[in-house]
Amino acid sequence: MDRFRRASAAALLTALALAGAVGAAAASSDVPAPSPGPNAQDLMNRPALSAYATARSVAAWEEFRIHGSARNIGSGTPVTLQQRQGGRWVTLPATMRTAASGEYSLRVKLGIKGENALRIVGGGAVSPVVRTTVG
Numbered sequence: 001m002d003r004f005r006r007a008s009a010a011a012l013l014t015a016l017a018l019a020g021a022v023g024a025a026a027a028s029s030d031v032p033a034p035s036p037g038p039n040a041q042d043l044m045n046r047p048a049l050s051a052y053a054t055a056r057s058v059a060a061w062e063e064f065r066i067h068g069s070a071r072n073i074g075s076g077t078p079v080t081l082q083q084r085q086g087g088r089w090v091t092l093p094a095t096m097r098t099a100a101s102g103e104y105s106l107r108v109k110l111g112i113k114g115e116n117a118l119r120i121v122g123g124g125a126v127s128p129v130v131r132t133t134v135g
Contacts, residue, residue: 047072049079051120051127053108060111060134066118067105073123075100081108084117084129091121098122110134 050068058064066081081094094106110116113134120127 045072047123047125049073049120049122049125049127051118051130053118053130053132055132057133057135058110060113061109063107063109064132065105066108066120066130067103068120068127070098070102070104070123070125073098073102073125075102077123079104079106079120079122081106082119082121083110083112085112089119 048071050071051066052068053064053066055062055064070077070079076097078095078097081092082089083092084090092108094108096104096106098104104120106120108118110132111134115131115133118130118132
């Protein structure tokens with residue numbers, strides 16, 4: 001019985017020693033620290049565009065507007081309309097420059113019937129998607 005206790009104690013000490021070595025290795029400076037994500041200030045300083053459509057549905061080739069504002073983008077920066085076509089974004093011939101206030105307003109006419117996904121790009125920013133249905 002005494003041998004069994006000694007063997008159990010030795011096994012326990014070996015296990016504790018190994019656990020300590022593994023823990024020390026994990027705490028080693030060889031493991032890189034996780035990089036910090038963007039903070040709120042970085043997010044606030046990024047270029048951004050908003051976009052709103054004046055109509056949720058229009059007839060084919062009926063004019064409506066996409067308007068919005070730019071943040072952290074210089075006035076006079078060109079912004080361009082893009083349309084989702086066949087799984088990719090296609091740049092349409094609708095571009096204008098932002099006003100001193102950061103505002104913009106584009107006249108749009110669409111001929112592709114059904115739901116159209118649109119967005120504005122410019123100044124290193126991409127607006128959220130705006131959807132308009134063409135009937």
